[in-house]
Every structure is written in structure tokens, then in C-alpha cells.
Amino acid sequence: MMTEGMFTNYFLPGIWITIQVTLYSAALGVVVAFAIGTLRTSRLWIVRFLAGCYFEIFRGMSALVLMFWLVFSLPLLLEWRLVPMFAGVLALGLTYGAYGSEVVRGALAAVPEGQREAGIALSFTRWQRLRRIEIPQAWPDMVPPFNNLLIELLKGTALVSVITVADMAYAGNLVRLGSNESAPIYTLLLVLYFLLAFTLTRGMRVIERRANANVGKPQPRGGLLARLSLRENAGEGSGALTTGGAAK
Template sequence: MTEGMFDNYFLPGIWITVQVTLYSAALAAAVAFLVGTLRTSRLWIVRFLAGCYFEIFRGMSALVLMFWLVFSVPLMLRWQFVPLYAGVLALGLTYGAYGSEVVRGALAAVPTAQREAGVALGFTRLQRLRRIELPQAWPEMLPTFNNLLIELMKGTAMVSTIMVADLTYAGNLVRIGSNDSAPVYTLLLVLYFVFAFVLTRGMRVLERHAKAGVGQAPPRGRRRLGRLALREDAGEGTGALTAGGAAR
């Protein structure tokens, strides 16, 4: 594998993978919050419809859904999906269904007294969600959202099967052209690991600040300042004890 192959194939493939990940994650987040909050509605018909969406898309294969959008929809509707958008739609809808259960569970974990306090203050349902429930549930969602985001990123490799020139597609082209399977697939493993590591670190920073926002944990910088202050206090205390001993 030469440097020209990396520049001509892998770099464009990396950019396509990043695009698919970002677009799919944005769609999945919107679906997760919409369906997840609707599943906590007081109206049974709303809960029923949101539950139907969750059960249907949780039970679907994202890969088969991509094939259906690309190959079946044109035959039924006489309208062709752009393969990139078909992949984004399939991944976003599928992982959005998984995420909706995370949102529903985190909202259900908010103490009942908090909701009752919102009702006593005269808040509407949307106001309670925005001011009371979501701020407390958001930090609890982030660890699971982190796992879902990593799974979604790795799932973007499926778009190569519908002729989207992502990282996996580029790797297969290079393998066929160079006949070097081991270095190509080793590089693919390393690149996907790097993507996952970067996403994980970013989500952990977001989680840390989200917890600090509700008083569960201070930001990292404040923790360091706190440790330094404790060390200084301990040093002053030791100095005072030493001085006291010398005075005696």
C-alpha cells in the first residue's frame, strides 16, 4: 500500500465516514428525544404510537433497511434515494429507536417529587420537561448515549454495501488494487479505534460538564484547583504544627 493510495482512497473515505456519523447521530438524537418524551405522555394514544415506532425500528436490521430504501423504494414510489442519505436515514431511525428507550428511562428516574413541585408551581408539561426533568435526566443519559454513538460509528461501515465510498469501501478498493489484505484491514481497525477513542473522550468531557451543571461533580479544572487547595491547606497545617512544636 502506497502513500498515493492513502491520499486518494482512505482520506476521502474518512471524510465520508465522519459525515455519515455526524448526520446519523444528529438524526438519531432528534428521534430519541422526540420518541422518548412522547413515551412518557399522559395520553395513551401518544404512548402507543411512540411505543410502536420503538418496537418496529428496534426489531429492524439497519442493513436490510438500507437495502429497502435503496432498492425497493424506487420500485414502489418511482423515486431514487441518494445512497448516502439512505444510509444516514437507516442508521438514524434505527439508533434513534434505541436512544428513545434511554431517554424514557432517564425521565422516568427523575423523582416524582420534582414533577409534583413543577405542577405546584404551575408549569406546563413542556416547562417541566425543559426546566426540571431534562436537566436532571441528561447526565444519566450520556454514558449510554456514548455507547450508542460508538456503535453507530462502527455501523457506518454498512453503508459500503450500498456503494457509499466510506472508509470500509475505500479499504476494500485498496485491498483489491494492492492485493495486501493484512495491512489494509489492520489500518482500518486502527482508524476505527481512533474514531471511537476520540468520540469517547469528547462524550466524557460532555458528561463531566453535564454533571457539574446539576451539582453532581465539579469540572475537571475545578477538581484540580480543589486538590491544589487541599495540598496548600495541608502544607500550612503541617507548618503550623512544626512551629508549635518548636515553640514548645
Template sequence: MTWGLWNSWMLPGLWITIQVTLYSAAVALVVSFSIGTLRTSRFWIVRFLSGTYFEIFRGASALVMLFWFMFAFPLMFGWQLVPMWAGVLALGLTYGAYGSEIVRGALAAVPVAQREAGIALSFTRLQRLRRIEIPQAWPEMVPPFNNLAIELLKGTALVSVISVADITFAANLVRITTQDSAPIYTIILVMYFVLAFFITRGMRVVERHAKTRVGQAPPRGGGLRGLLSIGSRETVEADGVVTTGGAK
């Protein structure tokens, strides 16, 4: 593959993929917190409507939803979406439905006593969410949100079917031009891996910061080093008693 093809197609395609990922993630985050918190409402009609949204978008194919926003939406509402924004809406609303379940589950895991304390202090529902529930639930949301962000990144390849020039679309054009399938698709595999790696590292920083704010400072070591450090601090006795720091 020549530098001209790389500079003309692959690098712009990479930038388009990053943009679609960021914009879709922003939409998904808003939807996640909006629908997730509404599903914890004490009013059954609110729970019913938000639950209906969740079931529809969770059960629908992201690819079909993409086609719907691109081709059916203009016929029904008379407003033609730009292909990139049709993809952003389809991905953001779909993955936002999955994210809403993460938010709902994390909020439900907050101890009841914490919510009762907010009620005793005469906090409104919004104040309890902002000051008590979300700050405690946020550290539990970050790891599944990390997985969801990576799934969203990989899902951006779907926008290539509506002629959005992301790296998958660009790679296919370069493949047609050069007839080199193996090198081209190997390159975009590496590119997706690198993007996913940076998302993971960024989310780990967010997780560490979130846990520190609620007094749950996580260990900085990971992988084999983390396992070895844990093993050096804990000794399991024969009778099942765990001692730390080598004390017996």
C-alpha cells in the same frame, strides 16, 4: 500501500465516515428525544404509537433497513434516495430507537416530587420537560449515549454495501488493488479506534459539564488514578462504617 492510494481513497473514505456518523447521530438524537419523551406521555395513543416505532426499529436489522431505504423506498414512494442519505436515514432511525429508551429511562428516573413541583408552579408539559426533567436527566443519558455513538460509528461500515465510499469501502478497493489484506485492515481498525477514542473523550467533557450544571461535579481523575484517590478518601471499618478523609 502508496501515498497515491492513501490520498485518493483512504483519506476521502475517512471523511465520508465522519460525515455519515455526524449526520446519523444528529438524526438519532432528534428521534431519541422525540420518541423518548412521547413514550412518557399521559395519553395512551401517543405512548402506543411511539412504542410501536420503538419496537419496529429496535427489532429490525440495520442492514435490512439500509436495503429497504435504498431499494424498496423508491418503489413505494417514487423518490430515489442518494446512497449516503439512505444510509444516514437507516442508521439514524435505527439507533434513534435505541436512544429513545435511554431518554425514556432517564426521564422516568427523575424524582416524582420534581414533576409535582412543576405542576404546582402551573408549568405546561413542555415547560416541565425543558426546565426540570431534561436538565436533571441529561447527565444520566450521556454515558449510554456515548456507547450508542460508538456503536453508530462502527455501524457506518454497513453503508459500504450500497457503494458509499467510506473507509471500509475504500479499504476493500485498496486491498483488491494491492493484494495486501493484513496491512489495509489493520489500518482501518486503528482508524476506527481513533475515531471512537475522540468520541469518548468528547462525551466525557459533555458529561462533566452536564453534571456541573446540576451540582454534581465529577472527579477529574479516571482509571487507576481515580481509584487510588477514592481509596485514599474512604476507609471501610471492620463494622461496615465508612469514614472519609481518614477520620475514625
């Protein structure tokens, strides 16, 4: 039977390892996403081609198999071994960074062409246009899909347990073997992953509201009821306008 000591000695360290893997992989993924995403909007075809090759390769590659390759095959080629946690972070960051690069590319492509032309008219360099004009306007459109990718990344961290990284999934398997109970342990794992995902979602919603406010699109803060009330008020206003128009 699972005891409090098992939770303290196994699950709590596993939760911390899962959080670390998620944060480190997300940081690497964001760097890769912005680098590859912006390169895919370059005017030079060779740059777009190379960035597109990275995107297609890592989008079509299994993160689990990449972890195995980094841990077991790379040492045979280079004669040095990666720490399992570093290999897991590298595989997840490179893979999810490829997914994120498509988000960045699409958001940058949605910026009105007139904004780019205004930057050119002001003699901005490509980097200045990205930093001052394109990315600030595209950022609010990136946050919701980044939120989804972050949740997928959190759940994908369970893969590192197969390369002996002591995350929550690894700790759960150890406790299951020690207590010979499966249902309560895996139920607890489901609840823990949900709580972490819910916390990340709340944080990303705050970032989304601030990003929209920075470009003049504030979001209602009252949740679902406030949104419904806002829609009802908008419907009443449109109805009043229609009635007034008919009376005229």
C-alpha cells in the same frame, strides 16, 4: 503494495465520509430519541402506544436490510430514488434513534416524582416541565449510554459501504483489490476506527463532566489515579470515624 497515494486518494476521503455519516446519523438519532422517548412518557395511552410501536419496530429491524429497502425497494413504490448516502444516514438515524429513545425514557422516569409535582404546582405546561425540570436533571444519566450508542453508530457506518457509499470500509476494499493485500489494509481500518471512537469518547467524557457539574456532581479530572486517590482518602476518613466511634 499499498502506497502513500492510495492512502491520500482513498482512505482520507473515506475517513471524511465516515465522519459525515456518523455526525448526520447522530443528529437525526438524537432528534428521534428525544421525540419518541418523551412521547413514551405521555399521559395519553394512544401516544405511548404509537411511540412504543415505533420503538419496537425499529429496534427489531436490521439497519442493513432497511438500507437495502430504501435504496432498492422504495424507488419501485414511489418512483423516485434516494441518494445512497442519504439512505444510509436515514436508516442509521432511525434505527439508533429507537435505541436512544429507551435511554431518554428511562432517564426521564428516574427523575423524582416530587420534581414533576413542583412543576405542576408552578403551573408549568408539560413542555415547560420537560425543558426546565426533567430533561436538565435526566441529561447527566443519558450521556454515558449515549456515548456507547455513538460508538456503536460509528462502527455501524461501515454498513453504508454495501450501498456504494465511499466510506472507510469501501475505500479499504478498493485498496485491497488494487494492492492484493488484506492484512495491512484491514489492520489499518481497525486502527482508524479505534482512533475515531477514542476521539468521540474523549469528547463525550467532557460533555459528561459538564452535565454532572451543572447538577452539582463534579467529576475528578485526574483520570484513574485521581479516582483511586479519592477512594483511598474516603477509606481513610471512614476508618478514622470508626476508630473515633470505638474510642468513645
